Amino acid sequence: MQFSAKVFEASKQRTACAIIPVDAKNRFTASGTALDEACGGAISTLLKRKDLDSKLGATQLLPMTEGPAERVLLVRSGEGVLSQADFRKLAGASAKAVKGYKDAVSYLTELEVSDADSTWQAQQLTLAAGLAGYKFTRCLSDAKPYPLAKFHVQVPERKLLNAVKKGVEIGAAQASGSNLARELGNLPGNICTPTYLVGQAKEMAKQHPKITTSVVDAKKMASLGMGAFLSVAKGSDEPPALIAMQYKGGKAGQKPVVLVGKGITFDTGGISLKPGQAMDEMKFDMCGAASVFGVMAALAELQPAINVVCLVAAAENMPSGGASKPGDIVTSMSGKTIEILNTDAEGRLVLCDALTYAAKFKPEVVIDVATLTGACVIALGNPASGLYANQDELASQLIAAGERSGDRAWRMPLWDEYQPMLDSNFADMQNIGGREAGSVTAACFLSRFAEDYTWAHLDIAGSAWYSGGNKGATGRPVPLLIEYLLNK
Ligand code: BES
Ligand code: MN
Ligand code: ZN
Numbered sequence: 001m002q003f004s005a006k007v008f009e010a011s012k013q014r015t016a017c018a019i020i021p022v023d024a025k026n027r028f029t030a031s032g033t034a035l036d037e038a039c040g041g042a043i044s045t046l047l048k049r050k051d052l053d054s055k056l057g058a059t060q061l062l063p064m065t066e067g068p069a070e071r072v073l074l075v076r077s078g079e080g081v082l083s084q085a086d087f088r089k090l091a092g093a094s095a096k097a098v099k100g101y102k103d104a105v106s107y108l109t110e111l112e113v114s115d116a117d118s119t120w121q122a123q124q125l126t127l128a129a130g131l132a133g134y135k136f137t138r139c140l141s142d143a144k145p146y147p148l149a150k151f152h153v154q155v156p157e158r159k160l161l162n163a164v165k166k167g168v169e170i171g172a173a174q175a176s177g178s179n180l181a182r183e184l185g186n187l188p189g190n191i192c193t194p195t196y197l198v199g200q201a202k203e204m205a206k207q208h209p210k211i212t213t214s215v216v217d218a219k220k221m222a223s224l225g226m227g228a229f230l231s232v233a234k235g236s237d238e239p240p241a242l243i244a245m246q247y248k249g250g251k252a253g254q255k256p257v258v259l260v261g262k263g264i265t266f267d268t269g270g271i272s273l274k275p276g277q278a279m280d281e282m283k284f285d286m287c288g289a290a291s292v293f294g295v296m297a298a299l300a301e302l303q304p305a306i307n308v309v310c311l312v313a314a315a316e317n318m319p320s321g322g323a324s325k326p327g328d329i330v331t332s333m334s335g336k337t338i339e340i341l342n343t344d345a346e347g348r349l350v351l352c353d354a355l356t357y358a359a360k361f362k363p364e365v366v367i368d369v370a371t372l373t374g375a376c377v378i379a380l381g382n383p384a385s386g387l388y389a390n391q392d393e394l395a396s397q398l399i400a401a402g403e404r405s406g407d408r409a410w411r412m413p414l415w416d417e418y419q420p421m422l423d424s425n426f427a428d429m430q431n432i433g434g435r436e437a438g439s440v441t442a443a444c445f446l447s448r449f450a451e452d453y454t455w456a457h458l459d460i461a462g463s464a465w466y467s468g469g470n471k472g473a474t475g476r477p478v479p480l481l482i483e484y485l486l487n488k
Pocket of ligand 3: 264
């Protein structure tokens with residue numbers, strides 16, 4: 001999809017669909033008024049029939065026979081200055097309504113939003129349009145993607161041109177990064193294997209001169225002492241991989257941000273086998289990895305002057321004669337020993353070795369992203385990712401990035417009181433902490449491998465995909481991470 005920002009003259013601008021806000025008192029903004037005049041008052045005549053619901057975010061599509069727009073989408077914008085959350089509703093509702101047309105011009109930037117500039121408005125509109133334009137078609141025999149090819153954002157005043165352009169650029173990169181993450185997430189486990197992700201990472205390096213890719217394979221993992229990582233892959237016929245993609249946009253000496261993604265391409269639970277109900281959704285257990293791929297793609301698009309390393313801890317968790325068993329004890333790369341009491345707590349086992357490996361890049365900060373615990377889904381549901389951090393400043397920056405992008409996170413505790421729940425009678429620690437505070441004890445486990453640097457962990461088990469009728473990957477937390485990286 002192509003995105004652009006321009007000063008449009010609504011009375012003349014030809015488009016398949018013009019998106020026009022209408023406030024609680026049926027008033028237009030400047031462009032709405034101009035467009036209404038250009039079609040002989042047809043829009044206000046139709047509005048008087050009261051078909052446009054009064055609820056904020058309600059939409060009504062008007063097919064036009066007069067004027068430069070083939071269709072007009074009316075969007076109810078409520079009263080006075082909008083909150084950011086309300087503007088996001090309008091962005092989402094209008095994006096959904098226009099995805100079936102070949103292009104659209106959004107005049108919603110003529111609205112006023114509290115504590116938000118036109119860069120933010122343009123970014124939100126573009127992100128919403130980009131996300132609405134995605135559909136998983138790869139495995140359909142008769143694929144019909146959405147037709148929306150061009151999405152234009154109105155620049156309300158000429159002096160705002162650069163500000164709006166910047167917002168469009170960021171929103172477009174966030175959308176394409178999220179959509180890559182969604183595509184990888186939605187791919188089934190028989191296609192998207194660890195080896196497939198390796199191919200994807202190599203392709204990334206081939207396409208972009210600022211990206212290089214290297215791979216730690218099983219043999220190298222063994223020589224590095226990654227006993228925890230290898231214990232997860234042992235039961236599978238698919239070889240594991242620890243992938244490193246490096247984006248070098250900054251100076252050579254500049255410390256990188258290291259992102260680490262959980263890439264379990266299918267999680268059966270292993271010998272601690274999961275129940276059959278909804279087990280298909282465990283193809284999404286690589287959504288953390290998918291999100292770091294999305295971030296890489298966005299960086300390649302935006303080319304910011306920073307250094308970022310993305311690590312992908314890829315493996316498949318299967319039961320077999322070669323699989324790890326409850327009670328097995330393994331030695332991680334850090335030297336710490338782990339008693340595996342539940343083979344379904346596998347994410348932390350691949351991540352702990354990836355976190356130890358991350359130190360090799362002399363990171364400024366390390367952020368891991370993982371569909372780590374069902375307990376996080378129970379605690380926060382879909383709206384928020386669970387955020388843990390060993391430094392308050394990093395936590396605040398990530399929360400702020402989530403608020404600004406609309407891809408929100410909520411901080412959870414990493415208190416010492418939780419740590420003893422991981423005590424083992426037979427090893428340095430066990431890989432589960434019991435039923436209570438399951439998301440917290442998983443984070444506590446990871447924290448033991450991130451003591452040497454500033455670190456945060458995003459548990460995206462609830463936010464990374466939708467279940468039910470809308471089943472599919474969301475691409476989160478790509479927008480949050482991009483927002484964070486651009487503010488560095
Ligand atoms: N990938 C799952 C977490 C998960 C479960 C995410 C359901 C989304 C929905 C993870 O590997 C896992 O199985 N975690 C266990 C940990 C437990 C054994 C301590 C869980 O959450 O049940
Ligand atoms: Mn599991
Ligand atoms: Zn898992």
